[in-house]
Amino acid sequence: MSTVAQQAPAPPRRKKRKASRRIGSAGPVTYIILGLVLLISIFPLYWSLVVASHDNSAVAAYPPVLTPGSQLWHNISRLFNSGEVNVDFWKALINSAIVASTVTVAVVFFSSLAGFAFAKLHFRGRNALFLLVIATILVPVQLGVIPLYIEMVHFGWVNHLQAVIAPNLVTAFGVFLMRQYIAQSVPDELIDAAKVDGCYTLGVFWHVVLPAVRPVAAVLGLLTFMTTWNDFFWPLVVLGPRNPTVQVATSTLASGYVQDYALVLTGTFVSILPLLIVFLVLGRQIVSGIMKGAVKG
Amino acid sequence: MSERTAVQSSVGAAPARRRIGVRGRLHRVDAKASPYLYIAPFFLLFLVFGLFPLGYTAWVSMTDRTLLDPHAHFVGLANYSALLHDSYFWNAVENTLGIWVIATIPQLLIALGLATLLNTGLHARTFFRMGVLLPQVTSLVAVALIFTQLFSRDYGFINYMLHFVGIHKVDWEAGRLSSWIALSVMVTWRWAGYNALIYLAAMQGIPDELYEAAAIDGAGAWKQFIHVTIPQLRNTIIFTVIISTIGGLQLFTEPYLFQPLKQGGTGGSARQYQTVVMYLYEKGFGSTQFKFGYAAAIGWSLFLLIAVISAVNLFIVRRIRTSEA
Numbered sequence: 001m002s003t004v005a006q007q008a009p010a011p012p013r014r015k016k017r018k019a020s021r022r023i024g025s026a027g028p029v030t031y032i033i034l035g036l037v038l039l040i041s042i043f044p045l046y047w048s049l050v051v052a053s054h055d056n057s058a059v060a061a062y063p064p065v066l067t068p069g070s071q072l073w074h075n076i077s078r079l080f081n082s083g084e085v086n087v088d089f090w091k092a093l094i095n096s097a098i099v100a101s102t103v104t105v106a107v108v109f110f111s112s113l114a115g116f117a118f119a120k121l122h123f124r125g126r127n128a129l130f131l132l133v134i135a136t137i138l139v140p141v142q143l144g145v146i147p148l149y150i151e152m153v154h155f156g157w158v159n160h161l162q163a164v165i166a167p168n169l170v171t172a173f174g175v176f177l178m179r180q181y182i183a184q185s186v187p188d189e190l191i192d193a194a195k196v197d198g199c200y201t202l203g204v205f206w207h208v209v210l211p212a213v214r215p216v217a218a219v220l221g222l223l224t225f226m227t228t229w230n231d232f233f234w235p236l237v238v239l240g241p242r243n244p245t246v247q248v249a250t251s252t253l254a255s256g257y258v259q260d261y262a263l264v265l266t267g268t269f270v271s272i273l274p275l276l277i278v279f280l281v282l283g284r285q286i287v288s289g290i291m292k293g294a295v296k297g
Numbered sequence: 298m299s300e301r302t303a304v305q306s307s308v309g310a311a312p313a314r315r316r317i318g319v320r321g322r323l324h325r326v327d328a329k330a331s332p333y334l335y336i337a338p339f340f341l342l343f344l345v346f347g348l349f350p351l352g353y354t355a356w357v358s359m360t361d362r363t364l365l366d367p368h369a370h371f372v373g374l375a376n377y378s379a380l381l382h383d384s385y386f387w388n389a390v391e392n393t394l395g396i397w398v399i400a401t402i403p404q405l406l407i408a409l410g411l412a413t414l415l416n417t418g419l420h421a422r423t424f425f426r427m428g429v430l431l432p433q434v435t436s437l438v439a440v441a442l443i444f445t446q447l448f449s450r451d452y453g454f455i456n457y458m459l460h461f462v463g464i465h466k467v468d469w470e471a472g473r474l475s476s477w478i479a480l481s482v483m484v485t486w487r488w489a490g491y492n493a494l495i496y497l498a499a500m501q502g503i504p505d506e507l508y509e510a511a512a513i514d515g516a517g518a519w520k521q522f523i524h525v526t527i528p529q530l531r532n533t534i535i536f537t538v539i540i541s542t543i544g545g546l547q548l549f550t551e552p553y554l555f556q557p558l559k560q561g562g563t564g565g566s567a568r569q570y571q572t573v574v575m576y577l578y579e580k581g582f583g584s585t586q587f588k589f590g591y592a593a594a595i596g597w598s599l600f601l602l603i604a605v606i607s608a609v610n611l612f613i614v615r616r617i618r619t620s621e622a
């Protein structure tokens with residue numbers, strides 16, 4: 001935010017670092033504490049892998065087994081074997097992929113469009129309407145679940161994927177993020193030039209704004225994909241175990257008559273694996289996206 | 298203006314001129330109307346799938362509607378007065394508030410501490426930031442299922458660790474306070490790092506001069522933290538407290554999956570950790586009752602509760618500046 005202003009007083013020794021205030025320096029204690037925090041962050045995920053790679057007798061071992069075993073493939077094949085589990089895990093994965101991709105594309109598109117209008121177009125009530133968008137973040141819409149369900153019954157969408165897609169096609173956070181980015185990084189001159197060339201506003205959006213927002217669109221897309229992939233309450237209510245998303249399917253695994261921990265945590269592990277891979281590859285962008293969204297005007 | 302009259306006055310005007318006129322008018326209409334068109338999707342979707350259901354909840358809550366019988370009768374405030382005398386509801390409110398308090402306060406304090414550590418001159422900064430954010434990537438369902446196993450009485454890893462310090466076989470799920478603690482550990486694990494990054498972003502916006510001035514006044518690291526960092530983070534703290542309130546009071550997934558074999562949403566055999574949203578789910582969808590009117594009354598009551606508690610929080614946190622600066 002104010003990094004430019006802080007460059008001058010920064011001592012020359014640290015010139016390569018971004019000039020931001022650091023209270024004290026990072027001593028060994030800092031690294032030890034952060035190392036422990038990382039351990040705590042990673043351990044539950046590692047644990048799910050450990051349980052998923054053993055059979056159930058290892059779950060009941062005492063002291064607990066702490067290293068991965070050799071049963072991971074066996075457990076995964078059990079997971080996808082419809083004869084052995086109470087839910088179609090393949091279908092769940094495909095459903096989640098469809099829902100999350102559709103929602104992601106829509107959120108990025110509609111948020112860019114609205115963000116462009118709020119950042120660069122002049123119209124009556126612009127500021128008030130933008131404040132209204134922000135205010136909707138504070139409305140706990142989840143509590144309207146009963147009428148929303150009644151709505152879905154009317155539309156005939158219960159147990160269909162559009163029931164979890166349609167309510168999420170655009171988010172206030174997305175509009176906010178896009179407006180901030182477009183206001184800062186798309187120059188007015190570029191937009192005026194396109195207008196002089198005879199572009200309608202939609203043409204300006206398509207040819208000037210969309211190419212310019214690619215970096216932040218990627219971040220918004222990632223965050224949206226994760227949120228949608230992880231959503232549970234509403235899919236549980238409106239979809240149910242017959243046509244589940246991956247979260248509903250995983251929770252259904254845990255509701256079997258016999259507690260099959262190895263299978264449950266195999267499902268859990270498989271359900272987080274796609275996001276884990278995305279996170280390992282693009283974690284830097286995700287971190288920057290969350291921090292960008294946090295710095296608000 | 299002249300263009301327009303020219304086009305209007307002579308139907309047989311040169312085609313080229315006419316096109317310019319129409320285009321000019323189209324551009325004007327475009328400039329006036331299209332902004333509203335571009336923001337319309339957000340407002341339309343919010344109206345249809347957010348605001349309308351929430352408002353309609355108020356109406357449904359005054360009927361005896363069920364899923365199977367959509368021809369509801371207006372019953373006035375009967376659902377609410379029943380709710381006031383419903384001990385399960387008050388139990389759920391108590392659980393929700395209890396879990397929320399012991400989950401939110403440590404979580405935000407840990408986040409502040411983490412942000413301070415991350416704000417030092419670290420090597421491998423991105424690595425550490427990603428590390429603290431990792432739990433946030435994990436779905437609520439995964440968190441709940443993994444921790445349920447970690448907290449299990451006989452073979453759970455947490456009880457195994459605790460036996461080294463002389464604590465034996467805690468039945469986390471069975472006790473009231475113990476189940477609250479287990480659930481708040483899940484919430485804290487998932488959210489502390491995320492909030493830390495939000496605080497970190499805000500800390501990096503604090504001007505150096507404030508710290509230099511404090512240092513000249515003889516303030517050490519701790520006093521700088523209390524007198525500079527905290528007041529400067531005031532708005533961010535308000536933001537995180539409000540968001541944690543809204544999210545925390547709607548807690549559902551972790552307690553719902555804490556006892557996986559019985560997913561009716563009762564929150565333990567003695568309802569020791571049933572939250573309000575779980576109770577809403579139980580009445581609306583979980584059992585075979587499908588009491589939509591009653592469930593809607595629960596939803597609307599929780600909405601009021603969230604509004605009141607957010608306002609109280611706002612009032613408390615706003616005092617940061619007046620008392621500290």
